Amino acid sequence: MYKESAIRGFQKGVRTLWGLAKIVIPVYFLVTFLGYTPALDMISRLFEPVMNILGLPGEASLPLVLGNVSNIYAGVGAMATMTLTIKQATILAIMLSFSHSLLLESAVANKAGVGLGLVVSIRVGLALLSGIILNIIL
Amino acid sequence: MDFMMYLKDSFVGSMSSVLTMGAIIIPLMVVMEILKDAKVLEKLSDRLNPIAKFFGMSNESVFPLLIGTIFGLAYGAGIIIDSAEEGNLSKKDLYVLVIFLLACHAVFEDTLIFAAVGANLWLLFTVRLVVAIIISYFAAKIIDKRQLVKED
Structure with missing residues (x-):
C-alpha cells in the first residue's frame, strides 16, 4: 500500500x-590533513582553555566551528x-x-517571525550552557 | 609525511563514516515518508491537544510542532508560515513554536547521526527534548505576562 512512499x-x-x-x-580529508601538519596542534592549544570548561579537548573546537559556520554534517x-x-x-x-x-x-527561524538576535542567542546560549553543565554532571 | 598513508586513512575513514550514516538515514527516510503519506501526524495532532494546553497555545500549533520536531526546521517553518498566513496561529503560538523547534528539530535524524560518531543516543535525545520543553514553557509564561502588562 505504501510501496510508493517507501x-x-x-x-x-x-x-x-x-x-x-x-x-x-572533504571535511574528513581536510581535518586529517591538518593532523599531519602543526596546524591542528596550534588550533588545539589555542582553544584548549575554553574547551576545558566544556570537558572537551582543544581539537574539538574544529567540529564546533565547522558545524556552526557550515552545517551539522561538517x-x-x-x-x-x-x-x-x-x-x-x-x-x-x-x-x-x-x-x-x-x-x-x-x-529560516527569522523568516517564521522571530528576531535574529534572539534566535542566535538562544542557540549559542543553550549550546554553551549545556556543555558546561554536562561536563560537571557526567 | 607519508602521502599514501594520508590518502588511505582519509579514504577509509570517511567512507566508513558515510556508510554508517547511510545505514541509518536511508531506513529512517523510508519510515518518515510512510509516516507522512499515512497522515499519521495529522491524526495524532488531534489527540495531542494536551500539549497545546500545556504551553497555552492553540490546538492548531500541535501539527507544526510535531512536523518540525520530526522532519526538521525548514519543513516545520514552512508549515508554520503557511498556518500563520491562514491566520490559524497567534503571535504567541508562533514564538513558542519557533523557540521549541530551535532547540529541538529533526530529532531522529540528528540524534542517530551523532550516535554514529560515538555520542550517547538516549542522553542526546532526552536532553534536547527536555530543554526544548523547559525553554518554550518559560517563553510562553513570559509572553503571557507581557501581554497582561500591555492590556493594563
Missing part, C-alpha cells in the same frame, strides 16, 4: 546521504576524524545539536 523515502535517503557525503568526505565529519570518549562525543553532539548551521537556520 520508494520515495529511499530516494530521499539516498539524496540526503549524497548531500552529506559531499560535506563529510561538524560530524570533523568529529569522525577524532578519538573522543563517549562523554566528550555526547557533549559535543548536544552542543552541536542546539547550535549548528547558524547562518542558514537562523535565517
Whole structure:
C-alpha cells in the first residue's frame, strides 16, 4: 500500500546521504590533513582553555566551528576524524545539536517571525550552557 | 609525511563514516515518508491537544510542532508560515513554536547521526527534548505576562 512512499523515502535517503557525503568526505580529508601538519596542534592549544570548561579537548573546537559556520554534517565529519570518549562525543553532539548551521537556520527561524538576535542567542546560549553543565554532571 | 598513508586513512575513514550514516538515514527516510503519506501526524495532532494546553497555545500549533520536531526546521517553518498566513496561529503560538523547534528539530535524524560518531543516543535525545520543553514553557509564561502588562 505504501510501496510508493517507501520508494520515495529511499530516494530521499539516498539524496540526503549524497548531500552529506559531499560535506563529510572533504571535511574528513581536510581535518586529517591538518593532523599531519602543526596546524591542528596550534588550533588545539589555542582553544584548549575554553574547551576545558566544556570537558572537551582543544581539537574539538574544529567540529564546533565547522558545524556552526557550515552545517551539522561538517561538524560530524570533523568529529569522525577524532578519538573522543563517549562523554566528550555526547557533549559535543548536544552542543552541536542546539547550535549548528547558524547562518542558514537562523535565517529560516527569522523568516517564521522571530528576531535574529534572539534566535542566535538562544542557540549559542543553550549550546554553551549545556556543555558546561554536562561536563560537571557526567 | 607519508602521502599514501594520508590518502588511505582519509579514504577509509570517511567512507566508513558515510556508510554508517547511510545505514541509518536511508531506513529512517523510508519510515518518515510512510509516516507522512499515512497522515499519521495529522491524526495524532488531534489527540495531542494536551500539549497545546500545556504551553497555552492553540490546538492548531500541535501539527507544526510535531512536523518540525520530526522532519526538521525548514519543513516545520514552512508549515508554520503557511498556518500563520491562514491566520490559524497567534503571535504567541508562533514564538513558542519557533523557540521549541530551535532547540529541538529533526530529532531522529540528528540524534542517530551523532550516535554514529560515538555520542550517547538516549542522553542526546532526552536532553534536547527536555530543554526544548523547559525553554518554550518559560517563553510562553513570559509572553503571557507581557501581554497582561500591555492590556493594563
